Amino acid sequence: MTGLQDRLTPEQVEEFGRELDEIRQRIVADLGKDDVDYINRVIKTQRGLEVAGRGLMYLGFLPPFWLAAVASLSASKILDNMEIGHNVMHGQYDWTRIPELNSKTFEWDTAAPGDNWRHSHNYLHHTHTNVLDKDRDIGYGVLRMDPDQKWHPYYLGNPVYATLLALFFQWGVWFHDLEVDRIVKGELSWAETKEVRRKMRAKATKQIGKDYVLFPLLTGPLAPLTFLGNASANLVRNLWAFSIIFCGHFPADVESFTEEETENETRGQWYLRQILGSANITGGKLFHIMSGNLSHQIEHHLFPDIPARRYPQIADEVRAICEKYDLPYNTGPLHKQLASVAKKIVTLALPPKGALRALVGGHTDKSTEARRVTVETQQNGSRQETAA
Amino acid sequence: MTTLLPRRATRAREAAVSLAERLLTPHGIDRYLELVDPLLVRSEIRARVTRVAHPTSDTVTLTLSLSRAWRGFSSGQYVRVSVDIDGVRRTRCYSPANSQYGDPRTLELTIKADPDGLVSRHLHEHAHEGMVLGISHPDGTFTLPEWRPDSLLLISGGSGITPVLSMLRTLRDEGYQGKAVFLHYADTAAEVLYRDALTELADDSDAIDVAFGYTAAESGADVHGLFTPEHLDAIAPWWREAETYLCGPPGLMDAVRAAYADAGISEHLHTEEFSPPALEIDTTNATGTVRFAHSGRETANSGDVLLEQAEQAGLRPEHGCRMGICFSCTQVKTSGCVRNALTGELSAEEDEEIQLCISVPVGDVDINC
Structure with a gap:
């Protein structure tokens, strides 16, 4: 078995971690005006697209203009959420000490309040990447995305839930930060979530207010068209963000981990887990920008606080290090990665064959468990563990 | 009616701004205005x-x-x-x-x-x-009292001239009727800032006199050499009765302070510091005090990262990974020097955002936490 701790010797892990640290130090030392100019250009483009999109809605009675308005506004929201919001809120530009680029105060054009997301994403997800029961991004509390998540008839709806999550992704993220699963388990009391809920309400009111009330009303008789246009832009952004994000950790061969495996992790071991638990997407420059450079999910997970425009610059080096240590570097075009994710969503909706047989035929618990592990190995080629 | 119009206009403008803020949430109106012209920002x-x-x-x-x-x-x-x-x-x-x-x-x-x-x-x-x-x-708070004193002595050295010159120009614009003497020190004639402006001020107002001191020249000025109380005796013999405003390099500040202390009139001397105090950087032995401004607590610097020290002081600052990744624990350091435990980099910037979990105080540090 090649578990997390057995892939490399302790000496190798240390050397591997040192090589990655060197990349990091080199990039950090090189940060400067170009990085700020870059993000300011992206921000200017986003604000321009936003204003253009809002303005074009006034010509929304002409179909080409309505489509252009939706395209413009969709692109604005995508840039705002991905290349700007996600990355700024990671602290990638905190070193600039520019208040508008500060991770603690930045707010993005989506339903989830930045404060709530910063906790669930920056801390829970990035620190505990792909650790079952710790990383709440595995299936977002509603999907079965890992064979080690215990099957339940509820998961038969996996493809339906995934579709709904994709369509309403911003509200999924909004709701995700409430940590309902932990409230149900009793780990978190309803009263403790008061502040989180207050922020959720306030942000949702503002977002709904502008997209679905004020801007439509401002276009007078075109209000229904503007309403529809704004909803479409939100939908396009939802589908895009869902696709990019799900391709980051859920394609086949991406590994997940147990809490025991990650106990007392060294920095090198932590790096190792980030690489094994993430997947990249190949594409052109524009594609990378529109994905917030999350198409370089591996580099992002290694160095979440380095400006994302740097990820493509270091990708070849990271890949070479992976090859040197015989580690997988999971990457592929969007359609391939998405198909792989879709397959996983469908496959994991179904019960492991052994478990079903156990349910029907009444096997003992022990043999069921053994079969379950075997079946999962077949279900998901990434897990190279075999039944004990 | 005429008085109502401006108020109506103000109200209409406020309503427009309020609507614009709602439309431009979450970034706010300034983030769009500044792209047109940085000086259009409102807040x-x-x-x-x-x-x-x-x-x-x-x-x-x-x-x-x-x-x-x-x-x-x-x-x-x-x-x-x-x-x-x-x-x-x-x-x-x-x-x-x-x-x-x-x-x-x-x-x-x-x-x-x-x-x-x-x-x-x-x-x-x-x-x-x-x-x-x-x-x-x-x-x-280095400002003239609301009721301008009858006699004023303004002393500056080098680029420390700016706040004191501002006072003198303000007095001139107010038509100040008392007596004010401005004594400015420079190394040599070539180093004198605002000579023309000062001369013009003295010409403009009977109440204002200007004198120069050259610390590195022996002629050409009213007084020469480093500051001594005799300079004041020569230029403003009434200096012990005047309110004095002083800004300049540390040597001048110290000498003037000593003279006023000797004369027993330190309460008449008002000063503005410009040069930061020298930093004592010691990375092997922890010294100094860590003050947490929001909670009012303070603790002797143990040499550990600030997050640990805050927790040991009974605080519960927001944090996440405790390894410098997630930036949950970023707080503003208002003064003092910290060492980044990851990079070893020392940083003594004021009002700087630091990550508590990887920052070690070096000497006294004040944190907004």
Whole structure:
């Protein structure tokens, strides 16, 4: 078995971690005006697209203009959420000490309040990447995305839930930060979530207010068209963000981990887990920008606080290090990665064959468990563990 | 009716701004206005450099045009000036040299390029017409009393002239009727800042006299050599009865303080510090006190990272990964020096955002937490 701790010797892990640290130090030392100019250009483009999109809605009675308005506004929201919001809120530009680029105060054009997301994403997800029961991004509390998540008839709806999550992704993220699963388990009391809920309400009111009330009303008789246009832009952004994000950790061969495996992790071991638990997407420059450079999910997970425009610059080096240590570097075009994710969503909706047989035929618990592990190995080629 | 109109206009404008804020949530109106022109912002102060002059070889005088949020200042106060240098926003304090009256949207700064000063050197070398700077509201208690004293002595040295010159210009604009003497020290005649402006002030007002002191020349000025109380006896024999305002390099400040202490009139002396105190950096033995401003707690520096020290002091600052990744624990350090435990880098910037979980205090540190 090649578990997390057995892939490399302790000496190798240390050397591997040192090589990655060197990349990091080199990039950090090189940060400067170009990085700020870059993000300011992206921000200017986003604000321009936003204003253009809002303005074009006034010509929304002409179909080409309505489509252009939706395209413009969709692109604005995508840039705002991905290349700007996600990355700024990671602290990638905190070193600039520019208040508008500060991770603690930045707010993005989506339903989830930045404060709530910063906790669930920056801390829970990035620190505990792909650790079952710790990383709440595995299936977002509603999907079965890992064979080690215990099957339940509820998961038969996996493809339906995934579709709904994709369509309403911003509200999924909004709701995700409430940590309902932990409230149900009793780990978190309803009263403790008061502040989180207050922020959720306030942000949702503002977002709904502008997209679905004020801007439509401002276009007078075109209000229904503007309403529809704004909803479409939100939908396009939802589908895009869902696709990019799900391709980051859920394609086949991406590994997940147990809490025991990650106990007392060294920095090198932590790096190792980030690489094994993430997947990249190949594409052109524009594609990378529109994905917030999350198409370089591996580099992002290694160095979440380095400006994302740097990820493509270091990708070849990271890949070479992976090859040197015989580690997988999971990457592929969007359609391939998405198909792989879709397959996983469908496959994991179904019960492991052994478990079903156990349910029907009444096997003992022990043999069921053994079969379950075997079946999962077949279900998901990434897990190279075999039944004990 | 005529009185109602402006109020209506104000109300209409407020309503428009409020609607614009709702439409432009979450970024807010300023983040769009600044893309059209940085000086259009409403809630923060920006300045555009309209004139650059180099009165001496190592100083630069900037004339600034300010955005609408500026509400004026009292002479003697300072503003925090922000400028981006290689992508990083740097902030330093400078005192305007102009009168508190006059064009309410104009500010004049004279900055001496300190060989070790990142910001002053940058502004000296790179300031140009059209450059945009960030400006804070004015701060500081180095100001003239509301009731202007009958006799005033203003002493400055080098680029410390700016707040005291602002006082003198303000007095001139007010038609000050008492007696005021301005004594300015420079190394030599060539180093005197604002000579023409000072001479003009003295010519304009019977109440104002100006004297120069050259510390490195033996002739040409009213007094020569480093400050001694005899200089004051020569220029303003009534100095013991006057209120004195002083700003200059540490040597001058110390000498004047000593003279006033000897005369037993320290309460008449008002000063503005410009040079930061020397830093004691000791990375092997933890010294100093860590003060947590919000909670009012303080603890002796144990040499551990600030997050640990805060928790040991009974605080529960927001945090996440405890390894410098997630930036959950970022807080503002208002003063003091910290060492980054990951990189070993020392940083003594004021009002700097630091990550508590990887920052080790070096000496006294104040944190907003």
